[in-house]
Amino acid sequence: MKRVTLHLALLTGLALVVMAPAALADKVFGWVERATIEPWGVAVKAKLDSGALTSSLDAREIELFEREGEEWVRFRLKLEDTESEEVFSEQLELPLYRDLKVRGAGGRDERPVVLMKVCMGDTVYEEQFSLRDRGEMLYPLLLGRRTISHLGLLDVRRTFLQGPSCDADSPLQAYEPDDLSEGH
DSSP states (O other), X not given: OHHHHHHHHHHHTOOSSSOOGGGGGSEEEESEEEEEEETTTEEEEXXXXXXXXXXXEXXXXXXXXXXXTEEEEEEEEEEEOTTTOOEEEEEEEEEOOEEEEEEETTEEEEEEEEEEEEXXXXXXXXXXXXXXXOTTSXXXXXXXXXXXXXXXXXXXXXXOOSOOOOOTTSOEEOOOOOSOOTTO
């Protein structure tokens, strides 16, 4: 019942209106929130987009390579910290979680997906992030339905309801494969 209510709230833009009692304990997030990329604590603006399934993170110099028979991704995070206004630039190497095939107005695109951590509210979430150059986009971090379904409720009328407040003692919600599919 809670999952059905959440999906209805997302589809209709309603939050906490005629909600089941169990759902009332969920946190409510606006369509734009502040988040931090962990473990570095880089503050960014995140757009919560219920029209996207998979979350996306601004990454540059993306290249696939093989390490000990496994596929990995090397990429550079180049993010402006919204709190310090300093540019965070770090090259990362992470295992490839999967490839994402995207169809849009610009045609077909294939993007690597990795597991990374983001702080939303007072919790660190390990989630799937597709990597692409979002340098021309307003938001370097887009959170899709897979991530939103772990956060709580989405109020599409409001912004900045849950500032990031994670520290070493914050709970970590480890990634667990879900039952959301591309067609739903």
